[in-house]
Amino acid sequence: MNFSGKLKQPLSPVDATSLQNSPLMGRSGLGKVLLIYVAPEDSNYQMGGKGFYKIVRRPQLGFVYISGTLKRVGIDHDILDQTCELFDERDIIRICREENVAWVGFYTVDALILKVTLFLQRIRKALPEQLLVVGGPGTLLSRPYLDAGADIAVLGEGEYASIELCEYAAGLRDLEDIQNIIYLRDKQIVQTAPREPADLDLLPHPNRDLIDVNMYRDLLIVNNRLPYTTMITSRGCPFTCSFCTSPTVWTRKVRQRSVNNVLEEIDILVSKYGIKYISFQDDIFGLSKRWLVDFCRQLSDRKYDLNWMCILHPTSFRNHRGEMLDHMKEAGLNTISIGVQSADPEVLGNISRREEETELGYELIQEAKARQILTGTAMIVGLPGDTEETIQxxxxxxxxxxxxHAMFYKLTVLKGSPLDTPEKNAIKCSLTNEELQKWVRRATLRFNFDPKVFGQMVVYILRNNPRWLWTAVKVAPTLIGVLGLLKTNGARPDKSDGPPTTCGGYTPLRGGIRSC
Structure with a gap:
């Protein structure tokens, strides 16, 4: 793209107020925005091989938030999700050639860097003048995407940035006036001024009209019901776990949506989409006791046929666990996930966690199990200081x-996380990559096929959701891989093993997709 030129009257940054009076409203010929999610080729964060997306497919929450913002201003846009629809870079190139596309945006994380950069290279070769954008946590390391052909890397939140990108594509805004982006000028990195974090209550509600909610599922949650979707009630985390990028992205600040704002979205999900299950993706759900009690009471009063799960911290509700779990279960909670990460005191200290969290996590899980709430936890192997003894x-x-349920993952050092610094990375794990992979499989097998654990899960399923067993039979090979019985190399959706439909078949992208 040619970034030359300077407007005489620069536009002010987009915010909740200016969004209502955007110069884009009612303007013709603006072009379409394409939002692209490509499925990972390989990842340490999932077992089960190429069929992983037959059992776990989560809607891209950031895209439906951006979609809600674009819809508010009247910008035509599409969402392409490779976990649900079969497409490659040739389809994107075709759409860009056949339609007036203002810009193409890719979501990226560390696990997607190779695939996203490959898409960028091929699209840039075919379409030298097309505006290409990347966003998501992966942009903490932006240079590979820019070198591969991306014009702009968006840092942080994308809602208001998406409008500024449209204004730039329409010739209404200078590139340097788009906040919190990175681009190249004369092969040198340029980073613009940071963006003020958005008031979450003032953002338009996520727009799910461009996705088929019936395509998404999470069979690892045996309580899951369809239609299923994801939500957030907050952004940010107050903790500083050194393996996580949240301290970098959110600087330990937590922004909480109001109870009424969250319930408005739930009302839409139930009435418009018939949602039966919500997976809350907050880093940690319900940090405020007052907020959580109010939320649970109002949701309970609605009498919806709705269940939900959330992510908790070992220290969550430490003085009010029974009371809070009772409120949550009455409001439809039936599953919690708790990230313990390690049970070794020294390793916990190495990742900025506290020794007491192990037993606090134990107590929280027992309290939840006593209430027939499904419990899951996650352990990371290969953390600083890990040995065979600490993993055991x-x-x-x-x-x-x-x-x-318990998942064992091999550590991936995320770009931008505290571990991605010489100081934090000074303490090493004593095991090789191959040894760690063996430990992941060994621990997964040992846990899942412990007689007491296995029997506990079978009894829970039969009592609470026996229909899950019939669904599980249809994707048995993938589940077997997740349980650790098969060696796998991660997920690789392609033309021979494409993204599944609800019937286990594949849906190619034919002649375009749903449009708003």
Whole structure:
């Protein structure tokens, strides 16, 4: 793209107020925005091989938020999700040639860097003048995307940035006046002024009209019901876990949506889309006791046929656990996930966690199990200071704690996380990559096929959701891989093993997609 030229009257940054009076409103010939999610080729964060998306497909929450903002201003746009629709860069090139596309935006994380950069290279070669944008946590390392052909990397939140990008594409805004982006000028990195974090209550509600909610599921949640979707009630996390990028992205600040704002979205999900299950994706759900009690009471009063799950911290509700879990269950909660990460005190200290969290996590899981709430936890192997003994200690903890479900992951050092610094990365794990992979599989097998754990899960499913067993039979090979019985190399959706439909078949992208 040619970034030369300077407007005489620069526009002010887009915010909730200026969004209502955007110069884009009612303007013709603006062009379409394409929002693209490509499925990972390989990842340490999932087992089960190429069929992983037959059992776990989550809608891209950032895209439906951007979609809501674009819809508010009247910008035509599409969402392409490779976990649900079969497409490659040739389809994107075709759409750009056949339609007036203002810009193409890719979501990226560390696990997607190779695939996204490959798409960028091929699209840039075919369409030298097309505006290409990347956004998401992966842009903390932006240079590879810019070198591959991206014009702009968006840092942080994308809602208001998406409008500024449209204004830039329409010739109404200078590039340097788009806040919180990175681009190249004369092969040098340029980063613009940071953007003020948005008031979440003032953002338009996510627009799910461009996705088929019936295509998404999470069979690892055995309580899951369809139609299913994801939500957030907050952004940010107050903790500083060194393996996580949240401290970098959100600087430990938490922004909470109001109870009324969250319930407005739930009302839409139930009435418009018939949603039966919500997976809340907050880093940590319900940090405020007052907020959570109010939310649960108002949701309970609605009497919806709705269940939900959330992510908790081992220290959540430490002085009011029974009371808070009772409120949450009455409001439809039936699953919690708790990230314990390690049961070794020294390893926990190395990742800015506290020794007490292990037992607090144990107590929280037992309180939830006593209320017939499905429990899950996650352990990371390969953390700073990890040895065979410390990993065994974590495995022993999960067997003693006996949550219904436990996942073991090999550490991936995320770009922009505290571990991605010489100071934090000075303490090494003593095991090789191959040894860690073996430990992931060994721990997964040992946990899932412990007689008490296995029996506990079978009884829970039969009592609470026996229909899950019939669905599981249809994707048995993938589930077997997730359980650790098969060696896998991560997910790789392609032309021979494409994204699944609800019937287990594949839906190619034919002649375009849903449009708003």
């Amino acid at each position: 200690r974590s495995l022993d903890f999960t067997l003693r704690c006996r949550p219904h």
